[in-house]
Amino acid sequence: MTSPAESAASAARYPSTYAPAPGHRFNIGDRVRVKPRFPPGHRRTPLYIRGKTGTIERICGAFPNPEELAYGFDGEPKKVLYRVRFSQRDVWAAYQGPDRDIIEMEIYEHWLEPMGSVPGFGDAKPGLTPV
Numbered sequence: 001m002t003s004p005a006e007s008a009a010s011a012a013r014y015p016s017t018y019a020p021a022p023g024h025r026f027n028i029g030d031r032v033r034v035k036p037r038f039p040p041g042h043r044r045t046p047l048y049i050r051g052k053t054g055t056i057e058r059i060c061g062a063f064p065n066p067e068e069l070a071y072g073f074d075g076e077p078k079k080v081l082y083r084v085r086f087s088q089r090d091v092w093a094a095y096q097g098p099d100r101d102i103i104e105m106e107i108y109e110h111w112l113e114p115m116g117s118v119p120g121f122g123d124a125k126p127g128l129t130p131v
Contacts, residue, residue, distance in 0.1 A: 019061025021080045024109070030056045031115040032084060034107060042070040045111045053115060054086035057104055065108065080109040 026032060036051035044066050059082055064075025088101040095101070 018059070019063065021059050021062045024059050024062075024080045024082075026056045026059075026082060026109070026112065026114070028056050028058060032056060032082075032112045033115055034084075035111050035113055037111075041067075043067055045107055046105075049086070049091065049105055049107070050111075052086055052091055054084040054090070054105075057083040057085040060106060065110075067108075081106055082109065082112065084112070 031053060032055070033053045034045060034050050038047075038050070059080065062078040062080050065077075065079045066075065069075040083104055083106050085102050085104050087099070088095045088097055088103055089099065091103055
């Protein structure tokens with residue numbers, strides 16, 4: 001296992017290859033919810049993660065929208081891509097593994113909303129879905 005000091009030293013030696021993301025809406029550590037939308041057509045956000053809550057782990061950059069590219073459009077304007085960390089227990093209702101188990105997923109900004117804007121969530125326990 002790598003220590004925090006070793007990780008920091010490695011990051012300094014090998015800078016991230018992630019692209020810039022000017023005007024990003026969320027910051028590392030922000031709690032977000034994946035919008036529970038189900039539009040028709042090709043969507044990059046998996047069904048099982050929609051409506052789940054997680055934490056922004058990193059800002060990956062701004063890229064052409066793959067949901068537009070799939071239909072032959074240019075994907076502009078670019079969308080900010082984030083890596084979001086979810087507790088496995090919050091994603092899978094019957095998950096029996098350790099509490100520390102996580103899943104990380106890269107999700108575009110237009111699929112995310114801040115926890116504070118979700119009716120019924122406020123300071124609710126992460127992973128609870130309002131009824």
